[in-house]
Amino acid sequence: MPELPEVETLKNALLPLIKNQVLEEMIFHRADLRFPIPIGLLDQKMTGQRVADVARKGKYLLWEVAEGAMVLHLGMSGRVVQRPSPQPVEKHCHAVFKFSSNVFLHFIDPRRFGCIVWAPRESGHPLLNHLGPDPLTADASPERMKQFAQNRKTSIKAFLMDAHQLAGVGNIYACESLFRSGIHPLRQAGRLSLKRWGKLMTELKTVLQESIKAGGSTLRDFYGADGSPGYYSTRFTVYGREHQPCMNCQESISRLVQTGRSTFYCKHCQK
Numbered sequence: 001m002p003e004l005p006e007v008e009t010l011k012n013a014l015l016p017l018i019k020n021q022v023l024e025e026m027i028f029h030r031a032d033l034r035f036p037i038p039i040g041l042l043d044q045k046m047t048g049q050r051v052a053d054v055a056r057k058g059k060y061l062l063w064e065v066a067e068g069a070m071v072l073h074l075g076m077s078g079r080v081v082q083r084p085s086p087q088p089v090e091k092h093c094h095a096v097f098k099f100s101s102n103v104f105l106h107f108i109d110p111r112r113f114g115c116i117v118w119a120p121r122e123s124g125h126p127l128l129n130h131l132g133p134d135p136l137t138a139d140a141s142p143e144r145m146k147q148f149a150q151n152r153k154t155s156i157k158a159f160l161m162d163a164h165q166l167a168g169v170g171n172i173y174a175c176e177s178l179f180r181s182g183i184h185p186l187r188q189a190g191r192l193s194l195k196r197w198g199k200l201m202t203e204l205k206t207v208l209q210e211s212i213k214a215g216g217s218t219l220r221d222f223y224g225a226d227g228s229p230g231y232y233s234t235r236f237t238v239y240g241r242e243h244q245p246c247m248n249c250q251e252s253i254s255r256l257v258q259t260g261r262s263t264f265y266c267k268h269c270q271k
């Protein structure tokens with residue numbers, strides 16, 4: 001599944017290709033993904049417009065133009081790849097974007113949990129408006145997170161993965177940051193001290209940055225050199241390691257299920 005680091009890498013790959021370029025044509029091969037695609041509206045607002053910037057919030061990618069932004073989400077299986085022509089190469093190519101630089105970008109999403117929507121500059125879009133701060137920005141400070149979590153009885157793991165509190169933190173990065181900061185995943189979010197929030201946010205930012213750095217190599221896939229999905233295979237310290245020895249204390253890594261997702265943690269190192 002594309003996580004925040006993959007979306008950041010994609011943003012960085014797109015910037016030199018489409019920033020300040022005119023989006024000349026959009027071809028949609030279907031009218032809905034997770035939500036209906038507002039094709040007429042997008043055509044009216046985006047076609048012929050210069051892309052002023054490519055931005056990211058959480059796992060959403062924004063192609064900004066004068067009146068707002070086209071917002072893309074990759075869902076469970078989405079990719080954006082550069083191809084030599086508008087002709088679909090992959091089976092699940094749902095949209096093609098042609099730029100004045102003769103760049104063709106294909107949006108591919110076999111499971112169709114992704115989305116493409118329009119966010120007006122003034123009112124935004126409900127998907128974005130209710131998002132918490134992006135974890136890589138200064139807005140996601142320990143002070144602010146502690147304030148958000150005040151009186152919350154939910155577990156810290158569920159809190160980290162709640163997009164209304166913090167944008168785009170997936171299961172892998174929640175597990176990794178809790179392990180690295182020694183915080184038990186079942187600890188109540190509202191009872192975490194400011195000092196521990198400080199450690200947690202530092203570790204979260206660090207593990208995300210490490211993955212972004214490691215992701216440079218997957219740009220090969222973006223440019224179409226091979227057919228693999230190209231999601232990061234960063235070696236994680238706790239995620240997916242049930243029954244394997246903890247890298248700190250050698251005790252066996254445990255697993256529990258929280259809000260339907262597996263949490264991997266060390267009973268000895270995380271309190």
Ligand SMILES: [Zn+2]
Nearest residue numbers: 246249266269
């Ligand atoms: Zn341990």
